[in-house]
Amino acid sequence: MSISASLVKQLRDMTGAGMMDCKTALTEANGDIDAAVDWLRKKGIAKADKKSGRTAAEGLVGVASDDNGAVVVEVNSETDFVARNEAFQDLVRNVASSALGTDGSVDAVAAADYPGGSKSNADTIKDAIATIGENMNLRRSARLDGTVATYVHNAVSDGLGKLGVLVAVETDGDKDAARAIARQIAMHVAATNPMALDVADLDQAAVDRERAIFADQARASGKPDNIIEKMVEGRLRKFYEEVCLMKQAFVINPDLTVEKALAEAEKDIGAPAKVTGYVRFALGEGVEKEESDFAAEVAAAAKG
Template identity: 40%
Template sequence: MAKISAQQVKELRDKTGVGMMDAKKALVAVDGDMDKAIDFLREKGIAKAAKKSDRVAAEGLASVVVKGNTAAIVEVNAETDFVAQNDKFQALVKHTGEVIADAKPANVEAALEIKTEKGTLNDEFIEATQVIGEKITLRRFEVIEKSDNDNFGSYLHDGGRIAVLAVLEGADEATAKDVAMHVAAINPKYVNRDQVPADEVAHEKEVLTEEAKNEGKPEKIIEKMVEGRLNKFFSEISLDDQPFVKDGDQTVAKYVASKGGKVKAFYRYEVGEGIEKQENNFVDEVMSQIK
C-alpha cells in the first residue's frame, strides 16, 4: 500500500473540497493516484456533495433523544425550511441523536466518525445531501448525563424548530416537561440568579441606579427602587425567577418545589440561531438567468 502524505491529502481536498478523512480514504483506496482519487470521490458522490459546501445551511431541525440516564440534544441544518418536512431528513435527525446518545462523542468531528451500518455518520450525511439535494450538516449537540434521582423533560416546538431538554433534581418527568415547555416559550439565559455573572449584575445595578437618580428620586429610596428593578431584571433572564407560563401566580422555582424538585439545568436549541442567513434577491436571480 502506497504511503499517503499530508501534502497529497491537502491537494485532493483543494481540488474537490471534501473533508480530510474522505480525501485520505480515497487516496488509500487508489494507492495515491490523484486522478483516480478524484474519480473515486465523484463515483461515491462525495465530490458532488462537496460543491454545496459554500452554501449557507441555516434551516433544519433540532431534536432530543433520551436513553435512560443519558440524553442528547442535536441540531442538523439544511438550506431551506422545506427540508424539515422531508421524511428522510427527519429520520436522519432522529438517528443522529440516537447514535450520539449511544457513542457520546467529544465534538462534531468525532460524532461524524461514529461507525454506523452505512459506514460512518458522515457517510450518511453525504448520502442525504445527494438524495435531498441540499447541503446538510451536523451543527452542534450536547450529551447530558443524569442520576437516578433526576428527571429529564423534553419538548419540541413546531416539529423541532426549537428543542429543549430540562433536567430536574427530584419531581417527575411530567414536571420536567412542563419546565422544558416554559424554556421553549420564554427563553431564559440562566437557571437561577446565582448563575448570572457578577459583572453583569454590577453593570445592571449601575444602570438602574443612574436611571433612578435621573428620575430625581431621593437617595434614601433609590436603593429600594434598584433592588425592586433588579428583581425584575432577574425575572427576565433567570428561569427560577420567572413567572411560570402555566400559572403566572408562582415562579418556576416554586412550581417545581411544589412537585418535590428543583431545576438543575436546561438546554435550548433554536434552529439557525447565530447563523447569518443568506438573503437572495429573487428579481436579480431571475434576471441573471435571462441574460
C-alpha cells in the first residue's frame, strides 16, 4: 500500500524515529499507526512514551482549595499574550474559586455563578471574548474531596500557571502535616506525569500491550521460554516503577519511593495516611496544533 508523507511525519513526531524507519514501520503495519509504533518499539527504535506533540491551546490552569477539597480548571485562549493579561488572569482565578462550590464537572463549573456578578461562568467567559478580543473557553475541570494539596508549576500569579496538580490524602491524623506531604507529592506528579496511582489502577489493555512488546523483545534473545517469562515479568516490574505514582522514585528523595516517603511522613501526621487520588492538568495537552505550510500558502496566493 502507498504510505503518505503526512502519515510518516505523524509517526516521526510521535516516536522521534528516523523518516525511513517510520516509513518501513508503516509499511509493515499496513498503515496502522499504533501498530507501527509497536513495531518500532520492538526493534528498539522508539521508546514507550510518545512525544506529547505541539499544542494549539494557550491560556491558564487555575487551582483553588478550601477545607473540603480542591479544584483545578483549564481556560483556553488563542495566544499566550492573553494569558499574561491581568483581566484574563482574574477571569481564570474567579472561575476556579467558583468551582469550589460545584462537583468539579465542566458543566457544573460552567453553570456556576461567577463571583461578584449576576451571570454564570460560561456567560462571563463569552462576555470576556468581546472585551479581550480572543476566543476563549472553559476546556476542562476536576475536583478532589477531603484533605487536598495543590501545586502550580511556574506560577504566573497566585494559583495560576501552565501546569496544575491536586493530590488528595486520606488520614485521621494532622491535616496540615498531611497537606505538606501531599504538596510534595503534587510537585512529584508535576515532574513525572504518572500514568496511574498504583498497579491496580492501570488500564489492563495498556499492561497487556506492554507485556506483548516485552515478550517479543525477549524472544529475540533466543533464550528458553522459562527465562523469557522471567525477563518479561522483570521488565513489567520496571514498567510499573516508571508509570505508577506510588512505585516511582520520589523526586524529592530518590532513595525512597513515593509510597515509602508517605509512610515516613506518617510520623509527623500521627496516623496512617493514603493517597486516594491525583489530578494533573498541563495546559493544552492532547490538543493538536494546526500547522500551516507557509511556503505552500505563499505559492497558492501567488497563483491567485
